[in-house]
Amino acid sequence: MTMKRWPVDPTDPRAPPVDVWETLSEQERASVYASLPSEFPRTSPPEGDPHRIPKTRALEALGEYFRRIGRRWHSGSELPVY
Numbered sequence: 001m002t003m004k005r006w007p008v009d010p011t012d013p014r015a016p017p018v019d020v021w022e023t024l025s026e027q028e029r030a031s032v033y034a035s036l037p038s039e040f041p042r043t044s045p046p047e048g049d050p051h052r053i054p055k056t057r058a059l060e061a062l063g064e065y066f067r068r069i070g071r072r073w074h075s076g077s078e079l080p081v082y
Contacts, residue, residue, distance in 0.1 A: 005023075
């Protein structure tokens, strides 16, 4: 792959925008995909209860809301975003 077309910065790994992705060959796409991390290393300790408790309560409130209106839903958490 020509890294000039879409270099992946190891300090800020990101997939290319859709318009760039569509111009890449299958081999270039595979190279970009392989260079993206599947998980970010932890750089600081976890947030602990002061963060976990409000987050859990918010998810429970959303779950109760959707249950009452008869809708199914899913909320992912702790996922890296590229």
